[in-house]
Amino acid sequence: GAVVSQHPSRVICKSGTSVKIECRSLDFQATTMFWYRQFPKQSLMLMATSNEGSKATYEQGVEKDKFLINHASLTLSTLTVTSAHPEDSSFYICSARWRLAGGMTKNIQYFGAGTRLSVL
């Protein structure tokens, strides 16, 4: 159980285009989903937190107009990198917190396999 699917796994795009990354919880409902960014040989940095049906909360220094997050259901969140540029090239990872019946949540976060974005 607790599978988080992230697609695509890799994307190469031209500068100026927009790229959408999907994050789905396959066998559980996710109260909250998180988006991280990881540069080579570095740790994960939280970009934003999204709760179903509400606007995402962005970390300091993350451009909300550049990184659009939509969390339309309890099983799907999307990250759109708008007008991508080479400096946006990175590894993007999503995670989800498990919402149990009755509205309680598990504390554990489950992670997707990541998306490697290369902007030419």
Next chain:
Amino acid sequence: GIQVEQSPPDLILQEGANSTLRCNFSDSVNNLQWFHQNPWGQLINLFYIPSGTKQNGRLSATTVATERYSLLYISSSQTTDSGVYFCAADSGGSNYKLTFGKGTLLTVNP
């Protein structure tokens, strides 16, 4: 926010050796997780361990919440154990955001 520090940053072992990875955190924790990041970038959940001791095969972990540290033990290491090990913690609050340490890069040589 909470600070998470991991040590050592790098560790090189011979196959069969044992190792201990450490994670210090600056505040009381609501959640603490250990992960192994494989060469393809996938984060593998190893332990959810805000307190106490757990074991899973050759791996075990202990968190001493009152002293604000957690340890990950790897026994009889194998080459497939190579990769980066991350500790991540949150101190509660409305969004339960995990803060990651910088990781320990483990290399197990045959």
